[in-house]
Amino acid sequence: MRGFALSLCQMKSLKLLISIVLLSQSLVPAFAGATGLAMKSLTVTTAKWSVIAVNTSQGSGGAPLSLTWTVNSGTAYSYFSIINNGTMAVNQFSVSVIQTLISGSGRPNDVSFTLCQNGIWNTVINTCSGSPLLIGNSADLTFALTNISLGTGSELRLQALTKPNIKNQYLTEVSVSVSRNAVRNGIISNS
């Protein structure tokens, strides 16, 4: 009888265990009902607005364009391009100029910057086949070129010119910056 009583206890435990398992099994379907999934992917890329100043020896941007002048007499010229290497048309940009004396005395010569509109520069005789437009001077430190339309990959050819008769050697660094305002406003598209 004693052995039978123990068996009954074990049976009760077993029944309890089975009840718990069955109860949990009965709850699962309530949480794991059928679901329908639908998915698709979309790639989004964003634009870039960027303008760089380059010449034949410095062609990739990423740093100010450096023009080194040694002016013993007469006028010196240098030519460079401003290129839109972004993915949006630019309607304005600003140019910052830093002058650093390398040797000699006095302050570095002023440098003026001229754009050749509707033409090209003849770098041998230093003339513009179109309309030359003075856009700024190093004395201004910063100047802006506005109301332009510089498309992606387009470039402007500029002439840098120093005043004569001061004997010194100096460096002119030209930085070009373009802000969000220089590109088109946001647009809404439906498709």
Place this chain on the structure above:
Amino acid sequence: MIGEKKKKSPWRALAGAAIVLSIAGIAGQNVLASLNATAFNTVAQNTNAGTLKLDLANSGNGFGQSITNLAPGDVVNRYVTLTNSGTLDGIGLSLKTSQSGTATLISDGVGGSSNQALKLTVTSCSVAWDTSTGTCSGTQSSEITATTLGSLASAINLTSSSLNAGANRYLQMKLQLPNQNETTVNGTLPANTVQGGSIDITYTFDLAQRVAATTNS
């Protein structure tokens, strides 16, 4: 020899046992041969399980064509249609996205900067959208308000979260890059820029079956 009990033959016990077994056998046969009645349905009961199927179709370009050269302030509306093509009504319609690529297009303020990531707004129309003009000639409803893409990693229920069997849900998926100022110097993009970025977004809609029901009929 007188008084000695006569020894019983073992055959007597065997015969007695045989008689008992015979009686029991006869009685048993009487029980097995009692009357039985059965009933069954002559036409088998047919039971079909319902189905739940959610289809996602492009309407116009939908998600089938990449969005390129997005500038701050730009809004691109794409259109998709969800259809519950199963036989069960659905509830708990939700959307989540997963994305990989440029972090600044996914989350705001990356690395302590002030960048603003892409935002998604979902709006439904009771009839199909005009995908070329973005107009809804029926009733327009906000389903998900403008939400930064990274916040959609966890599913968000649509406002109209039920979708009956056979029903369509016409959705406008509005993706916007908030207007923000950045200046590029000498071709070098600012830190944590939104410019020149690229992300791949996977949209996942999830529909659950209606609540299980007990019917009597």
